Amino acid sequence: MSQATSEAARTPQPVLGLYDRPMWESIRERAMKLQCCTECGGFQYPPAPVCVHCLSPKLEWRVLSGRATIVSWVVFHKSYLGAYPAPYNVIAVRLAEGPVMVSNLEPPLPDGDLGGSWIGKSVRLTYSTMPDELVLPRFTIDDGEPKQT
Amino acid sequence: MSEKEIKRPSSNLRRAAAVVGVGHTDWIGDWKRVRAGEKPTDSYGYGALALREALADVGLTRADIDGLIVGPTTAYERMSEVLGINPRWGDQADAVLSVAQAVMAIEAGLAETIALVYGNDQRSAEIQYGGPQAMGGDAFLSYVYHSPWGLTSQGALYALTFRAYCHERGFDPLDLGLVAVAQRGWSSMNPNAVMRKRITLDEYREARYICEPLRLYDYCMINDGGVALIVTTAERAKKLRKPPVYIEALGRRDLNRGATSLEPRLTDFYLSAQQDCARQAYDMAGFGPRDMDLFQVYDSFSVHVPLALEGYGYCEVGDVGRFLREEGIGPGGKLPTNTSGGHLSETYMQGWAHQIECVRQLRGECGERQVPDCRHAHYTSDVAGKAVSIIYSR
Numbered sequence: 139m140s141q142a143t144s145e146a147a148r149t150p151q152p153v154l155g156l157y158d159r160p161m162w163e164s165i166r167e168r169a170m171k172l173q174c175c176t177e178c179g180g181f182q183y184p185p186a187p188v189c190v191h192c193l194s195p196k197l198e199w200r201v202l203s204g205r206a207t208i209v210s211w212v213v214f215h216k217s218y219l220g221a222y223p224a225p226y227n228v229i230a231v232r233l234a235e236g237p238v239m240v241s242n243l244e245p246p247l248p249d250g251d252l253g254g255s256w257i258g259k260s261v262r263l264t265y266s267t268m269p270d271e272l273v274l275p276r277f278t279i280d281d282g283e284p285k286q287t
Numbered sequence: 288m289s290e291k292e293i294k295r296p297s298s299n300l301r302r303a304a305a306v307v308g309v310g311h312t313d314w315i316g317d318w319k320r321v322r323a324g325e326k327p328t329d330s331y332g333y334g335a336l337a338l339r340e341a342l343a344d345v346g347l348t349r350a351d352i353d354g355l356i357v358g359p360t361t362a363y364e365r366m367s368e369v370l371g372i373n374p375r376w377g378d379q380a381d382a383v384l385s386v387a388q389a390v391m392a393i394e395a396g397l398a399e400t401i402a403l404v405y406g407n408d409q410r411s412a413e414i415q416y417g418g419p420q421a422m423g424g425d426a427f428l429s430y431v432y433h434s435p436w437g438l439t440s441q442g443a444l445y446a447l448t449f450r451a452y453c454h455e456r457g458f459d460p461l462d463l464g465l466v467a468v469a470q471r472g473w474s475s476m477n478p479n480a481v482m483r484k485r486i487t488l489d490e491y492r493e494a495r496y497i498c499e500p501l502r503l504y505d506y507c508m509i510n511d512g513g514v515a516l517i518v519t520t521a522e523r524a525k526k527l528r529k530p531p532v533y534i535e536a537l538g539r540r541d542l543n544r545g546a547t548s549l550e551p552r553l554t555d556f557y558l559s560a561q562q563d564c565a566r567q568a569y570d571m572a573g574f575g576p577r578d579m580d581l582f583q584v585y586d587s588f589s590v591h592v593p594l595a596l597e598g599y600g601y602c603e604v605g606d607v608g609r610f611l612r613e614e615g616i617g618p619g620g621k622l623p624t625n626t627s628g629g630h631l632s633e634t635y636m637q638g639w640a641h642q643i644e645c646v647r648q649l650r651g652e653c654g655e656r657q658v659p660d661c662r663h664a665h666y667t668s669d670v671a672g673k674a675v676s677i678i679y680s681r
Contacts, residue, residue, distance in 0.1 A: 184432060213499040214498050215495065228433070228447070242436050
């Protein structure tokens with residue numbers, strides 16, 4: 139990370155519990171993985187020591203398909219964080235694998251200002267490199283075309 | 288749930304204990320002093336001043352207190368030391384759980400007269416509810432987990448909830464303004480309320496967004512202050528100065544599965560927790576929403592109110608927009624709700640001042656905003672998916 143990056147603009151750092159670290163490593167490699175239970179087949183987010191669906195400790199990391207659907211979205215009009223000057227959006231998506239995840243929608247944005255809703259729109263996982271080099275999983279509207287990343 | 292399903296009272300906690308004294312600090316004066324750059328006192332000081340008022344209200348002294356439960360913003364030992372009390376039952380809990388725990392300790396004989404004391408210097412101490420040091424992150428992972436994506440502040444979590452809720456249930460976002468307008472209607476008649484100027488629906492709609500779809504008037508204020516309650520046995524309560532306000536029933540259901548990913552907030556809107564909590568509380572009381580004279584909802588954001596009206600059976604699920612428009616929760620409305628003005632307009636005491644309002648309404652002490660012949664009051668909070676209810680009766 140560059141010394142020139144001001145503290146104010148630093149991306150808020152991820153919570154890094156023991157089980158979060160492999161996920162963030164996979165994000166840095168642009169192939170985000172989540173834990174999948176080998177007994178019940180359930181995926182979970184955020185990562186945890188055991189399967190939150192069946193309590194099994196038998197978890198393996200699997201790369202996500204990248205497909206998801208928007209569940210909700212907001213637009214911040216107040217700035218709380220140096221790295222996020224308002225206005226900016228936050229979305230919640232349901233991953234094809236099951237869990238709900240919070241992220242941002244990258245442009246081009248759908249028309250939301252005339253009462254149009256983002257809810258239900260298909261999105262696809264992408265990766266953004268922040269000015270301080272943190273890689274974030276984000277989403278773009280899925281127009282059905284195969285994407286090269 | 289329908290009224291027909293309510294069972295007979297079953298718990299020995301029912302009417303085992305009563306609130307006999309209430310007190311609070313000078314919210315309006317401290318609001319002005321803090322905004323003028325003064326620091327009236329700290330969280331312990333606010334708690335101590337509130338306890339003095341509560342003791343004076345009931346006519347007891349510290350020597351009568353053998354239990355102490357303090358709010359989450361102060362350390363139990365230090366508050367106990369400042370108050371000069373050596374309790375035989377003591378703990379730290381939020382507003383609704385401190386009342387529940389006091390009832391359980393009293394019924395079990397572990398204490399007779401318990402002081403519940405809350406003090407918070409959140410405004411003068413510049414406590415951050417959004418941003419990298421967001422309050423509560425140690426207890427609720429969801430408050431900090433999504434900060435790399437810029438999701439911070441509890442208001443934003445409710446904005447996400449509300450957007451999905453409107454989509455799912457067909458609620459018109461503009462109807463949310465009816466909550467803020469109604470509560471200002473109530474606070475305009477409350478001499479203790481910090482925000483007393485009535486607002487119109489147009490003023491609500493013209494106010495700026497904080498986190499869209501939520502606007503300025505959907506958010507609670509942040510101010511300094513303290514609240515204290517004295518709870519004792521039903522038997523002792525009858526001999527004291529003020530009419531006892533009994534804790535008639537309690538209920539609780541927590542939705543913790545999926546809490547960090549926000550799933551219960553975004554897909555269930557806490558409905559299943561509220562319905563379970565309601566069933567337990569109404570069964571213990573032996574009556575339900577139709578018999579309630581007053582509804583008090585923890586309202587850090589206005590969104591809590593429509594969710595609670597549906598979840599606790601005051602209207603049908605999906606019908607709360609019509610309920611707010613046609614039946615009403617403000618002065619003159621069908622269901623008086625947050626009659627002090629609540630967190631949006633009276634004072635942000637994290638649910639503690641709502642207990643005082645229940646007590647004063649049931650005593651008949653509320654002057655211009657008094658609910659006529661108020662017999663039963665229902666308080667509920669659903670902070671981070673923990674749905675907890677108390678029913679108070681005179």
